[in-house]
Amino acid sequence: MYVAVKGGEQAIASAHRWLADRRRGDRDRPELEVAQIGDQLRLAVDRVMSEASLYDPELAALAFKQASGDLTEAVFLLRAYRTTLPRLAVSEPLDTASMRIERRISATYKDIPGGQILGPTYDYTHRLLDFLQLAGAEVPAAEIREEVTDAEACPQILELLNDEGLVEQEIDDGAEPSDITRDPPDYPMDRAARLQMLARGDEGYLLALGYSTQRGYGRNHPFAGEIRLGQVEVEIHVDEWDETICVGEIALSECQMINQFSGSREAAPQFTRGYGLAFGHNERKTMAMALVDRALRAEELGEPIIGPAQQAEFVLAHADSVDASGFVSHLKLPHYVDFQSELDLLRRLRREHAQNTSFGQSESHGNPATEGETSVRKSGQGKHDRESGVHGL
């Protein structure tokens, strides 16, 4: 005798217990501390903060731990927490020109005012596994060069070009940018909203799209004008005191690409820009973001839209890993009611197909006699004929 399945509640509870047990692992080894993660796995923490769009290294590390190192899950945990936070203030625009720089490079000039600063980078490491780390060897303390604190000493490279008029200028028109965390997406989207979506977009996705532009799907001739990583002050304006105060510092990565020039009979040719910004040290992400940002400006700059990375609705609607992983994984949920609907139809169609075949009829199921007579019963006809598609009913 069949009995309807019950006990979902118990099953869920034991799944959660098992998961917690797995996460803890071997009890003979010390449990990972959140502080250790923040300290020693900082790039994972930075990526989680960036895609969750919440700057909180400690909670990002906690999310990473709680997710057993699954970055997408960790991003989701932190993002879900983010939505519950009240908005107490809106910061002044961050000034990356006055960043306390840890790393700053330009690919467009051999030497630059303030110098090329490599900083703590993996760039020139040979990718050889360091077996000494397996043996637990201690790392000697680094001699860190004196921090460049004088922002004047490290001017932004694109602003140097700007002085000559060689690169397009970006002007703050004073308009209040939309807020993608509160307003539903409204296509076409302006650049401010696009940049917000890219900033919390999935790194792998942006990397693939950026890469595709380099391979010819919407090429935009990029030069890494400047990449800088470091600490930037966050300021808020307090109305009561009519004063702007610093509330703390956050680590940021910024990439400014210099891209192919455009010009017209009226406007002299100039380089164009692509922009990338992310929390923490997220250099790869910001480079990919800058490439995609520039690709998405195709329409604005009058370029043909030939590559996927140039199609704004496509790029932006699929960039968020919380959206994407949720919807892909929802296929795990029961769908047996709809599947039953499909089974029922498929069996019927196969029965009819078998009958038609055994009567030696044509393979076409459409009945030509009724085709001309079929008419729309419900008022479904459009008021306007569209350019494409078959519309004669």
Add this chain to the structure above:
Amino acid sequence: MNGYNFAYLDEQTKRMIRRALLKAVAIPGYQVPFGGREMPMPYGWGTGGVQLTASILGADDILKVIDQGADDTTNAVSIRHFFQRVAGVETTTATTAADVIQTRHRIPETPLRSGQILVFQVPIPEPLRFIEPSEQETRLMHALEEYGVMHVKLYEDIARYGHIATTYAYPVKVDGRYVMDPSPIPKFDNPKLDGNPALMLFGAGREKRLYAIPPHTRVESLDFEDHPFEIQRWEHSCALCGSDRSYLDEVITDDKGGRMFVCSDTDYCQTRRGEVA
């Protein structure tokens, strides 16, 4: 649950959703964009429905949650548990006892009554999405009431298979104006949308759209004069309660082709068998 507001969402988010719901009710079948929030469950798992339920639910409401028609499927259990935790509401499996019913993929077999609210979880709210992927385009098509392309799609099925090959999420027209996706309910449930005395709300969290069918609203399933809309029928009756008018799930009972059919609506089936007090 400490640290969170009643029904999880903050009051400002609830107000935003409530304002959007009133517009949705005023323009039946039109998808109202809303500032959907991340919820502590994944997108695609009912976050739209959960946000709507959280925005309408009161401490005195009795809540029922179903998935595939059943109260005991894992996701229904999970969502019901969520609201017990964050709102402390009473829950029920009885369709007749519920004030608010959140559902995924079914409309209960037991007729709903005036005053009840049915909240649907919607994955893709745009009925034209699989014909035209661009949101800018589909928005224009709705504005111009340009739905010929949908009929073309349905008619292509007829030409190819002899039948309209859409069996769930079957498009409807609401009050003679908007073509609407009724969420992935089997087309068996479509007739229940028409003139229903309950208020029906639809929430798509990831796509950030919500829409509504007020009570007693005309809802027609799209069809053709010579291919009228029809619903699924079974040769079997429910093996448990004997109903010959409910939607049946096929259950495989062995590896030799044995199968049986039982009601997808567990409350309906149990009530018929007298298992529910």
Add this chain to the structure above:
Amino acid sequence: MTMEKGTVTQHRGASSAAWPGLADPAHDSQRLFRQILGAMSEPGTLTTLAVPAPPQAAPSDALGAALWGVILTLCDLETRVWIAADLDSPPLREALTFHTGARITDDPANADFALLTHESFDPQTPFALGSDTYPDRGTTLLVAVERLANAEPWILSGPGIETIRALDIGDSPGCRALMDRLAANRASFPRGLDMIFGCGARLAAVPRSTRADSREVN
């Protein structure tokens, strides 16, 4: 970035104490919203909101308890409110800002909600009707009317109404103009005006989807 939880100081308007807020914001606004949702879902049905009445001080007291309850339930710093001249007063503005944070606008086309009375209703006021692509972006009118009863002359039908429902909001020229304006909604649908009527603590709604016909011979 995460902000440390800080204390937000609020300025209490001098006369705002007289305009009541909701005693239990989360639960009261839920209860009121469900009544408003019910009214909008079943056009023309009458419901009484249990909400404290505004202070009896002309001219703003004409708004009535029900519409004040609607404002407390639906308005916040993300909404813009337009106030008709015959309702407007500094205490009302202060109370609105204090209790909801709503922004007050002089431009009716820019308003999410408009507060008016049947006497001040002018069909020419350019409220937002929404667009064909975004019909939801329209002004919701909150109108204090002469009376609310389920009686002729107006006969409502459409979504939310099983057969027909009668509605009487009053005899004044303004009341007649209001209903004529609602009757005109069908021609511009899906663009249109949605109205919530208040009379004391009573409330009824007529959205743009409703067909409104007059039984009177003009």
